[in-house]
Each structure stands twice: as structure tokens, then as C-alpha cells.
Amino acid sequence: MSERSLSGPRLIIIIYLGVVAFAGLTGFLLPRIVSDVTEPRLFFLIELPATSVGLAVYGAVTIAVVLGVLLWLVTYVSEHIDDAEPGQNR
Numbered sequence: 001m002s003e004r005s006l007s008g009p010r011l012i013i014i015i016y017l018g019v020v021a022f023a024g025l026t027g028f029l030l031p032r033i034v035s036d037v038t039e040p041r042l043f044f045l046i047e048l049p050a051t052s053v054g055l056a057v058y059g060a061v062t063i064a065v066v067l068g069v070l071l072w073l074v075t076y077v078s079e080h081i082d083d084a085e086p087g088q089n090r
Contacts, residue, residue, distance in 0.1 A: 016071060020064045027059030028052045 006014065029052070031037050037050045040058040043065075048054035 012071065016067060019067060020060050023063035024056045024060030027055035027057070030055050 031050060031052050037055065039050045040048050040055065042048055042058055042061060048058050
């Protein structure tokens, strides 16, 4: 049986999914802890209810999109932008 290593993109995806799940769980638990929660607007357009499910969706989707865009930008820059010249040590 071969061992799978947790390195590189696989590790980043696992951490990303963990952060998104944590944001969703936090949003789900928030109305149970705080009594006066205002209705969030997803991307300033879609009004969600101030219920456990509405806040879980808001938290998970917001973090997924923001963090996903940042991770995509890092991946794009690391793959397409190379300013080092061959044979040059820094």
C-alpha cells in the first residue's frame, strides 16, 4: 500500500476546505450565541435571513470566494511570472 503525502496543492486544498467549513460552522452557531443578528447581504446583493443556515451560507461562501481568489492569484503568479534568469544566483 502506498502512502499519500500531504504536500503542495493537496495540503493547500485541505486547509482551504477546513477554513471554509470552520466559517460555515461559525456562521451556523452565531445566532445561537448572539441574540441580535442583522441580516447579511451576500456580495452586497443577495439578502440572506439571519438564521443559522443563512449565516452559515454567508460565512462559507464569503470565505470560499475571497480565499479562493487569493489562492488562485498566488498560483497564477507562481506559475506564470518568473523574474529570475537562468544561471543567476540570488
